[in-house]
Amino acid sequence: MARHWKWAALIVAILAAIVYPYAVRSYFLSLAIEVLIYSIFAMSLDLLLGYTGLTSFGHAAFFGLGAYILAYTALGLTDNILVTVPLVIIGAALLALIIGFFALRTSGIYFLMVTMAFAQMLFSIAISWSDVTGGSDGLAGVPRPVIGVGAWAYTFDSRESYYYLVLAFFLLSWIALRSIVGSPFGAALRGIRDNEQRMRALGYNTFRYKMAAFVIGGAFAGLAGALLTHFTQHAAPETLYWATSGQVMIMLIVGGVGTLVGPMLGAAVIRLLPTFVSSYTERWEIVLGLVFILFVLFAPRGIVGLLRRAVEKRP
Amino acid sequence: MTHRKATIFTRRQFLRTLGVTAGALAAGPALSACGATALTAAPAATAVPPTAALTSVPAPTAVPTVAAPSLKIGVLLPYTDIYAALGENITAGMEMYFEEAGGVAGGRTIKVIKEDEGTAPDKALEKARKLVEQDEVDFVTGIVSSGVLAGVRDYFDSNKKLLICSNAGANALSRGAKTPYIWRTSFTNWQPNWPVGTWAAENVGKKAYISVPDYGAGANTITAFQNSFEAAGGTIIGVQKTPFPNMGDPAPFITELAAANPELVYCFYSGGAAVTFMKAWGELGLAGQIPLMSSGFMVEEDVLPAEGDAALGVRSGLHWALSLDNADNAKFTEAYKARTGKDANVFAVQGYDTGRAIVEMINAVEGDTSDVDALIDALGGISFPSPRGTFALDANSQAPKQHIYLREVQNVGGALHNVVIEDLGEIVDPGDDSKG
């Protein structure tokens, strides 16, 4: 019975997402695009943090690399997403392979700091290597994406069309990540999160599993960075900065770690809350800080935890 | 939604302004005969330039305009993080002018909607969208960071929305990345550095070491100074690019500078980095030993009190100085100090001039902001007496054509201030990279 309700809710949500552009003003459409992009980013981190127990504080490395690869190829080579998106995903996955090779030897807070170190090194390169990266000003003038070839080419130049493109990528990412965490592979990841030594004793090569999760998470983060760059038409070094890693981690914690709905809710709250609060008061940072503290004290499992409690309380 | 932050002028202020403006209009011919000093003596009257008043006497004050919708100005400036002080100064200067103008431009009540620029380009872009699409502002002004300016450039360009930039100086926006929809009331990074290069080679020394933060404005500073310095026979013996955004303790950088034995050091730091660099320079015993010259922002009035005596004798180029001798500046600096309790600085001047440029622009189109091209035409044509001298925009670079003043930090009556020691003439950005 509950299963049916879940499917119904899902279908309603997807239908709502499809008609959304016709119901709201353009600014709210742009917010939705950002929330969807950051949802992909936050979900990709959740695969590491929530499902595998890898507290990465350097997830911006993949997000930012995705942004720069996209800007670079779209500006110099092609704006066709059939080419650019695979390039971005391969690039981010390769970077994850390299960082993971080193970082996965450490654990806990040390892992957190090593991943941050790699992201900060990339940030430093992005700032200094200005001939390639545009330095602190980044790469501007990124065109809107194109799909298809020749006469069947379509340009996503309106905001509505771009929204649907992002929505499609979001749904694909969600389905992909959902099937990953639901597979035996996902079960193994959760096993590593809960007790890595036991998994090793059971004969699992936990390093390989963690590496696989790290690479998949990195690839999706790269995709999110690329989608953001197409939307803002600008790749900025800030996408690589530790504050970006911090922001996505906060999204995850606020939304609820270890679920795939949590990251979306968290992305929505963290992206939208400052926007609305700052329209009312210049002291929006205090409000944001207080909200965080309230979450920690009263909703330790994030928004998802709150919702679950509300559902369970009902007779 | 945004009412609590919006500056709305009261009806009484508005009516009073109408009265004053009407009176000034009646005296229009007399005012224009009196020239600039008379104009500045009656600030509300300056809201309408005499020429416009003469050609279209009734328009700005005609009764129907009372019902005109308010003029919504989106202000995107940093109010948090490292650039917060700059945002506050620009805002204070701009709001000061709006009040002087009675809160009215082109017969419409001015309504300011402020948003936080922050430091991240994508978040600032989201704020710009909010201002343009949700608040439906007539145009946007602000932007301190060049990185943010690069990030919002395409949005204003493709949406054909006017952005009047009141700080960020990236050369590119006047050159390769120029768009008709972004104009600057501030400066280009090239402007304050290029004329100083010539002056330094002629008056200070021929061997210079440059130290700047490793970001866009730093790179603009290097090329501008190097171009004119070398043309005047100087040699750059070294360039030091320090990490951005966080420099940390500058002592190791300064030690290297000193060891290279330059005849002068030229640098550009701002905010916390400027103070930290300058104080370490003094503590390491180099103040007065190696001539230090800089882009004017490094020793501007916002950081000078914290820098202290280490800054004494530093010479810099900028488009304004606190001691600049003209009537508008005297009036402005006094009023600003009375208003904020602090000495004015170049950012406040930029805010003030931006406020006036906006009012003049809106007056020129008689409050009609529907045609962005007409708005841009009006903006390009304005000219008025400003604390920095005459304010006018260069149509090619879409930035002010303005005098650059060579200033020296001196002890003026017990406090450190910049004193103008030479006017380096009117400097207009070439609009291309031909001069660095």
Add this chain to the structure above:
Amino acid sequence: MSASQFIFQLFNGLVFSMLLFILAAGLSLIFGLMDVINLSHGAFYLLGGYIGLTMVRQFDNFWIALIVAPLIVSGLGLIVEYFFLRRLYGRHRHLDQVLFTFGLALIAADLIRWRWGAYVESVPGPDELKGAVVIFGALFPRYRMSLIFFGLIIAAGLGLLIGRTRIGAIVRAGVSDAQMVSGLGIDIQKVFAGVFALGTALAALAGVLGAPVLNLYPGLDLEILILALVVVVVGGLGTLKGAFFGSLLIGLANTFGKALIPQFSMFLIFAVMAVVLLARPSGLFGVKGN
């Protein structure tokens, strides 16, 4: 780089190292004993600096500021620990700690800007330490030189406290096994509270001592937090020795990086951290499995 230049840069590096040490020692103790990731440590640093600024302006005496500011800030630290942090202990609450302390840092940064404004503020050092000493014919500021001694004195003091006293023994035992300590009938809550107060006091002390060198401005809190985190992790969590040598390594690497490859001096710090952790996954002096 000539020999005299090298010596001079060495002193620059030691000054920065000692400042980092005072800051990082508190963070390391809190990490090591309480297993708390404290992202508000930078905010306590900045708050200490600003309270010091007010004290210096009020009493025109740096030494009063140096004593009073850490006391006030450690009082705030106690309040934070007693009312909030106490509910968030334990390994499985790491993410809650991150969110809580980051929220606290946001609030603190905004309140500081509210109270002290967004202008850069400088704090004059004590009159007794004005002027400079001569090193190889070049002037080295006396205040900066004295920071090296302050750092060493604090290191020695903390070393005695942790290594030689009963409280220190409890803290050391707590770092390796907090449960065992409470099993011995010791009120570990009180020890935690004390260590958190000590840690925040050290942050504030660093804030006051660092203000004449690095000044005070919005954003410095996060800038300094990142450096402190790097030091603590490089040295190894929870060991004073680790914080000390981690500070030396990072401080000197940063200084010589600035001298030799200025553009990549930030890069170098993170590269050093990555290399250290790859060679020793628990930092230089960290206990394995922490």
